[in-house]
Amino acid sequence: MSKIILCVDMDAFFASVEQRTRPYLKGKPIAVIGSAKRTVITTASYEARAYGVKTGMNIYEGKKVCPQLILVIGDNEKYAYTCMELERIYLTFTPDVEVYSIDEAFLDITKSHHLFGNPETVGIAIKKAVKDRFGITCTIGIGPNKLIAKLASDVQKPDGLKWIKPEDVKDTIKDLPVKELWGIGQKISAILGTMGIRTCGKLGQTPLSVLRNRFGIIGMRLKAMGLGLDDSPVNREEEEPKSIGHSMTLPRDIWEREEIEAYLLRLSEMVGRRARKNGFIGKVISLVIRYPDFETFSKQKTLNDFTNDTHVIYWNVMDIINSIRFRDKVRLLGVSLSTLTRDPLQLSLFKESRRRKSLLQTMDRINDRYGDFTLIWGSYKIQEVDSGVISPAWRPSGVRCVNFK
DNA sequence: TCTGGGGTCCTAGGACCC
């Protein structure tokens, strides 16, 4: 029996929430941005999109295509709260809910839809519940798997509902450009183009051996996608994280060593604290650097022991940075911790280490209570505290919750 | 006064070991 999967995708999520909670923005072209100096448009309202405002544009580009564009600094807590409440709505229809990102979820209603009627009535009911509760719209795609459900929601946006039944999959995707498929981006579609493969229909007909030769293991997945097949499950449980990282584009390009170090300490602290909060320790530490010309590179180091100690992270980042010869000023810095495992939470036998652990816990508690960076080390030199970043990839809770509150 | 930040997965070369 074929599965029935729903993809619920909020329409211009951040912008819609802002328009709803600040009524004077309703019906206006707005763009949600971060609070940092060098920021980018995260979400544009549909009124703004009509002018050509797109995600990823900087403020000047946005204003250029739409001079009356209203810029709104995003509010993470509002979106995270809404996302959690949305999940509660979904859970009244099925226990099989995967919160894929802050504005997108997959629901497996194979076993539950008959309680409400057919899959379409479930979709209609969810749309109504979301609208009644938050006054925002979403688009729901229904299909036999996540790939097709996602596609259905993409083509029907905004405020849409589309059910692609198993028997209609082939015809629906036959003439669709491969780029429309979830997982085929700029590069792969360009390569496929040079091979004469432009539509999903053509992709599905292409012999597996041809795709395998060109794309390796991805080739198998491409072939399946061309046929509209996808066997990935709807994951109820959040998967164990593989890495925890933070990066920031600096307010201005810098080369001053002290400033760079101060930013790196702060990033190390953000990483360490998130790891501790969620009970993870990691073994690999990476540093990411971007130059003003956007050349970006990373350098990593594998430790002998697992850690989530801010200072251990920071010292190793210092080690890495000391091995680099800078060819220019620095635009972005990033720190991440990977090869994660659960912290066994056992107290170390070494006194020194135990003391340090309890010190870190105390500091974390104070910061949790009074806000970030209240308690800082003496060497902390960054004055302006700017954690006003917003990212659609966040989750409202768990490790991928980046809200430090 | 251009171009965010959070991730995952895959590749490919080299080190190292048996």
Place this chain on the structure above:
DNA sequence: TCTGGGGTCCTAGGACCC
């Protein structure tokens, strides 16, 4: 006085996603 070969770990980078 002819360079086997498998496996794992480490590293850097790139494609893709929201």
